[in-house]
Structures are given as C-alpha cells and as structure tokens.
Amino acid sequence: MAQFxxxxxxxxxxxxxxxxxxxxxxxxxxxxxVAVLTLGxxxxxPASPTPFDVLLDGEVVPPTTTLADVMAEREVLPLQWFDxxxxxxxTADV
Amino acid sequence: xxxNRDDWYETSRDxxxxxxxxxxxxxxxxxxxxxxxxxxxxxxKWEEPFRVSYRxxxxxxxxxxxxxxxxxxxxxxxxxxEKLDPAHxxxxxxxxxxxxxxxxxxxxxxxxxxxxxxxxxxxxxxxxGMLDETRHxxxxxxxxxxxxxxxERFDWTQKAFHTNEWGILAVKNFFDDIMLNADCxxxxxxxxxxxxxxxxxxxxxALAADAMxxxxxxxxxxxxxxxxxxxxxxxxxxxxxxxxxxxxxxRAQTALDVAFWRSTRLFQTLTGPAMDYYTPLDQRKMSFKExxxxxIVNHHERILEDYGLKKPWYWDTFMHxxxxxxxxxxxxxxxxxxxxxxxxxxxxxxxxREWLREKYPTWEDNWGVLWDxxxxxxxxxxxxxxxxxxxPALCNVTQLPLGSWGSRHDVAQFQKVYxxxxxxxxxxxxxxxxxxxxxxxAGHESFVDRxxxxxxxxxxxxxxxxxxxxxxxxxxxxxxxxxxxxxxLPAQTA
Numbered sequence: 001m002a003q004f005x006x007x008x009x010x011x012x013x014x015x016x017x018x019x020x021x022x023x024x025x026x027x028x029x030x031x032x033x034v035a036v037l038t039l040g041x042x043x044x045x046p047a048s049p050t051p052f053d054v055l056l057d058g059e060v061v062p063p064t065t066t067l068a069d070v071m072a073e074r075e076v077l078p079l080q081w082f083d084x085x086x087x088x089x090x091t092a093d094v
Numbered sequence: 095x096x097x098n099r100d101d102w103y104e105t106s107r108d109x110x111x112x113x114x115x116x117x118x119x120x121x122x123x124x125x126x127x128x129x130x131x132x133x134x135x136x137x138x139k140w141e142e143p144f145r146v147s148y149r150x151x152x153x154x155x156x157x158x159x160x161x162x163x164x165x166x167x168x169x170x171x172x173x174x175x176e177k178l179d180p181a182h183x184x185x186x187x188x189x190x191x192x193x194x195x196x197x198x199x200x201x202x203x204x205x206x207x208x209x210x211x212x213x214x215x216x217x218x219x220x221x222x223g224m225l226d227e228t229r230h231x232x233x234x235x236x237x238x239x240x241x242x243x244x245x246e247r248f249d250w251t252q253k254a255f256h257t258n259e260w261g262i263l264a265v266k267n268f269f270d271d272i273m274l275n276a277d278c279x280x281x282x283x284x285x286x287x288x289x290x291x292x293x294x295x296x297x298x299x300a301l302a303a304d305a306m307x308x309x310x311x312x313x314x315x316x317x318x319x320x321x322x323x324x325x326x327x328x329x330x331x332x333x334x335x336x337x338x339x340x341x342x343x344x345r346a347q348t349a350l351d352v353a354f355w356r357s358t359r360l361f362q363t364l365t366g367p368a369m370d371y372y373t374p375l376d377q378r379k380m381s382f383k384e385x386x387x388x389x390i391v392n393h394h395e396r397i398l399e400d401y402g403l404k405k406p407w408y409w410d411t412f413m414h415x416x417x418x419x420x421x422x423x424x425x426x427x428x429x430x431x432x433x434x435x436x437x438x439x440x441x442x443x444x445x446x447r448e449w450l451r452e453k454y455p456t457w458e459d460n461w462g463v464l465w466d467x468x469x470x471x472x473x474x475x476x477x478x479x480x481x482x483x484x485x486p487a488l489c490n491v492t493q494l495p496l497g498s499w500g501s502r503h504d505v506a507q508f509q510k511v512y513x514x515x516x517x518x519x520x521x522x523x524x525x526x527x528x529x530x531x532x533x534x535x536a537g538h539e540s541f542v543d544r545x546x547x548x549x550x551x552x553x554x555x556x557x558x559x560x561x562x563x564x565x566x567x568x569x570x571x572x573x574x575x576x577x578x579x580x581x582x583l584p585a586q587t588a
Contacts, residue, residue, distance in 0.1 A: 015498060016497060017486055040479060041467065077511065
C-alpha cells in the first residue's frame with residue numbers, strides 16, 4: 001500500500017482537485033475521498049446515501065477493483081484524472 | 095543654429111554601423127533577435143508608427159509626472175483612501191501585487207529590443223519603452239509606499255514576485271515566457287501587440303473607469319497615465335508583424351494565437367473578478383464580458399485581420415470562455431481565499447446576483463448552484479465547509495485550475511504523457527499551446543507538482559501558506575465578513 005496523488009473530479013463541480021488516495025483503495029473508497037471534497041461544500045449532499053461510479057478515461061471501473069488492480073492492467077501516472085459521479089441508476093442530476 | 099527635429103530625425107533613428115571585428119550573427123544572434131528566416135534587408139521596411147525624439151519624450155513625460163504627483167499629493171492630504179469601499183481596495187491590492195513587477199520585467203524586455211532588435215529604428219524606440227516601464231514600476235511603488243502606513247497589503251506590490259504565492263506564480267510564468275524568455279520578434283508579437291495593445295486596455299482603461307467611479311481618483315489617474323505610455327510603445331508590434339507577415343506568416347499566426355489564449359486566461363484572473371465582483375454594484379461601468387467584446391473582439395482582433403491574420407482556430411472556445419472563465423477564477427480565488435494576499439468580495443448578494451444574471455444569462459445554472467451551497471454553509475455557521483481541504487489540480491501551461499476556462503458543464507480531461515511525465519491542461523487550447531513547443535513548458539513544476547514532489551512542508555494548508563509567504567496580517571478572507579449572505583436568511587417576523 002502506498003499513497004498516490006490523483007486528479008479527482010466530482011462531476012458537476014467546477015474544478016478537479018488534487019486528491020491523496022491509497023493504492024489499496026477500492027474504487028468505492030477512492031470515490032468517497034473525491035466526493036467529500038465537493039458534496040456539502042459546492043454541491044448539495046444527496047438526501048440519502050447514494051453510491052458513486054468511478055470513471056477512468058470515460059469507462060466505469062468496477063467498484064471493488066483497487067487502484068493497485070488498475071495499475072497492474074495499465075500505466076497510471078501521478079495526477080491521473082478520475083471522474084466520480086452518482087451511480088447513474090440511482091441518482092439525481094446535479 | 096539649433097536644427098529642427100525634421101532635419102536630424104531620420105539620421106538619429108536609423109543610425110547603424112557595419113561590423114568588422116565581429117560577425118553580424120555573433121553580435122545579433124537570432125536566438126535573441128528572432129530574425130531567423132527573415133532576410134536582413136526586409137527590416138529596412140520596419141517603420142515606427144509614431145515619431146519621438148529624446149527631447150520631446152522627456153518634456154512630455156515630465157508633464158505627465160507632474161500631473162500624477164499633483165493629484166497624489168492633493169488626495170493624500172484629503173485622506174480619501176480611508177473612505178474607499180474595501181471591496182474596491184482589494185482590486186488595487188490585486189493589481190499592484192500582480193502587475194508592478196511585470197512592469198519591471200518589461201524593462202528587461204525593452205532593453206533587449208535596445209540591444210538585439212534587428213533594425214536600429216526599433217532599437218531606438220526600445221530606449222523609450224525601457225524608460226516607460228521604469229516609470230510604471232516606480233509609479234506603482236510610490237503609490238503603494240505612501241499607502242503602507244494605512245494598509246500593509248500594499249507591501250505585496252514589491253514582495254509578491256519574490257514569493258511562491260500560486261496566483262503570482264501563474265502571472266510570473268506567463269511573463270517569464272513572453273518577456274524574459276522570448277526573442278525580440280516573439281516578444282513584440284506576444285507582449286507589445288497582444289498584451290499591451292490588446293489586453294492592457296482591460297486592466298488600465300476599464301479598471302481606471304471603475305476606480306474613478308469608486309472615488310479612487312489617485313489610482314484611476316495613475317492607471318490612465320500609465321496607459322498613455324502603453325498605447326504608444328505597444329505600437330512597436332505592428333511594424334514587426336508587417337515584416338513577419340511578408341516572410342513567415344505561419345510563425346506570426348502561431349505566436350499570436352498562443353499569446354492571445356494565455357492573455358485571455360490571465361486577464362480572466364487579474365481583471366475579471368475585480369470588474370464583475372469587487373467593484374461595488376452602483377459603480378460598475380461595464381461587465382468584463384462587455385469590455386472584452388468591445389476592446390478585444392471588435393477592436394484588437396479587427397486590426398489583426400487587417401494585417402492578414404486569421405481569427406485563432408479556437409475562436410468559439412474563446413467566446414464561450416468570455417461567459418465563464420472569470421467566474422471560475424472568481425469562485426476559485428474566493429474559495430481558496432486564505433492563500434490570497436487580498437480580501438476578495440464574494441459579490442453574490444441578491445442585487446449583485448441579479449446583475450450577474452442580466453449580464454450572463456447562464457450564470458445561475460453554471461455558477462449560482464455552487465454559490466447556493468456556499469451561502470447555505472455560511473448561514474448555517476459552517477464556515478469550515480467554505481474553506482479548502484486540498485488544492486485544485488493545475489494546468490501545466492497557464493498554471494490555473496483545470497477546467498477554469500469554462501463552466502462546470504465544460505470540465506473535461508486534457509492530459510498528455512511527454513517524456514514519461516503526465517501533463518495536465520485546463521483546456522484543449524492550452525494543450526495545443528504545449529504541443530507547439532513542448533520543451534518550452536515541459537520542465538516547469540506547477541504548485542501541485544511541487545506539493546506532491548515534497549517541496550512544500552508540512553504537506554498541508556499551513557505548509558502551503560508558509561511556502562507562499564502568506565502571513566496572518568495579509569491572509570485573505572471575505573472582505574465584508576460574510577454580511578452579504580444575510581440576504582438569503584429567511585425574513586424575520588416581527
């Protein structure tokens with residue numbers, strides 16, 4: 001396990017942010033680390049807990065996949081861009 | 095008998111000599127002159143658009159100086175500064191910290207024209223440009239020095255460029271590139287033509303009008319006096335463009351397209367928030383977009399078309415950016431306000447918001463939604479939720495936040511691996527700028543690169559502020575202490 005810096009954008013916010021994640025984080029954990037920097041700060045929190053999707057180069061990454069798993073499959077350099085959004089089937093448009 | 099100017103002017107402005115002890119190429123290397131690919135005789139056609147002699151220059155400048163000083167002395171005695179709206183004062187803090195040392199950098203650029211420009215006529219004019227820029231630096235320093243006793247933020251007029259404050263790093267990066275690191279030809283196109291002829295109107299004409307309306311006669315007078323010099327020496331760009339359009343038009347087009355985009359982004363940061371958010375509502379003359387449309391789109395770009403240039407390929411993106419880019423920079427600077435050396439005004443009271451909606455029909459959906467959450471937190475006394483927990487990701491060309499050229503609906507990934515390192519860009523245009531000359535930008539580390547590289551310790555907000563040189567006395571906060579947010583509280587029943 002190791003800390004790793006990513007560019008995390010919560011879809012609907014105006015700016016992607018520098019987010020420190022861990023290579024052992026699952027996509028659900030990575031999403032939570034990105035979302036907490038936007039929701040309740042510049043976008044409203046959802047009325048009830050809502051899961052997130054993580055997208056890498058436009059493709060949804062399975063929620064239980066870890067960042068280390070992704071790194072084993074493809075090159076991921078520091079500051080790689082990850083999009084996070086509410087899971088499409090369960091959400092509200094912001 | 096004293097000769098008339100017309101009797102000696104032609105000789106004095108075009109005095110040159112044939113080198114015999116050194117090669118011309120060694121005395122005027124193209125890496126400094128920028129004359130590569132242009133035949134030496136082509137520069138004979140370089141004609142300055144205005145005539146000036148040293149005697150005339152000194153007489154006129156002396157009169158200007160006397161005017162500025164008389165106004166400054168009279169107003170200083172009247173104590174008018176203390177009566178100014180604090181949100182307006184923030185605009186002058188930002189201007190002084192962000193531009194004074196750019197004037198000083200311009201002295202070096204003009205001195206390069208004096209020494210390396212490919213024609214003696216241009217070298218001659220460079221002398222006056224150099225004296226102009228020295229004057230501007232000293233005017234800013236004098237203005238700020240006199241205000242230090244009532245406002246220590248004016249210390250940043252001199253200090254800012256000696257710190258790593260991240261907004262200043264963005265300004266410095268741009269002017270390092272187009273003034274200090276550019277050859278004469280490129281500097282004339284990027285700085286004289288694009289920044290000075292085009293964009294300084296936004297900073298020095300628009301802000302001067304707002305400052306006058308705000309009662310800041312001293313600053314308004316200073317800005318206007320500086321602009322009279324800028325308007326003159328900016329014209330050095332036109333004869334240079336004329337020569338280049340004849341011999342290397344593709345180079346001219348690319349240099350101007352890069353400079354135009356980078357200038358747009360920078361002035362969205364320096365001037366946009368000041369005009370549309372800091373200037374008190376009843377004192378605003380035009381919106382930033384209106385001013386850009388009149389001075390940049392209608393005036394500057396039309397002139398360039400007269401020289402045979404095409405509009406930049408990214409024109410539609412630029413026009414969309416006029417609706418949004420400075421709103422992004424304003425929200426970003428306000429949210430990350432502890433990292434500023436001025437106190438920003440949120441500028442989103444109900445009345446101000448109505449003005450924003452009128453000027454920018456998409457403002458509510460693009461920006462109002464984000465401010466609503468901030469307003470809710472302010473009124474819930476949750477100020478900690480309106481403060482930053484991390485850094486915004488930054489562009490490796492403009493040094494500004496990714497996506498901040500447009501609205502929240504436009505944010506998109508622009509990243510590229512170059513020599514093993516991942517570079518990020520705020521837009522496809524900034525990525526295109528990088529791709530024109532990757533080595534030019536590749537070595538630079540943005541504030542975020544420095545953070546993850548361990549240069550900023552401790553790696554938190556406190557470490558970041560220490561690295562930026564921000565001290566408690568100048569650290570930014572909401573200029574009205576959030577009073578504007580009370581507009582949104584439910585009406586009290588009697």
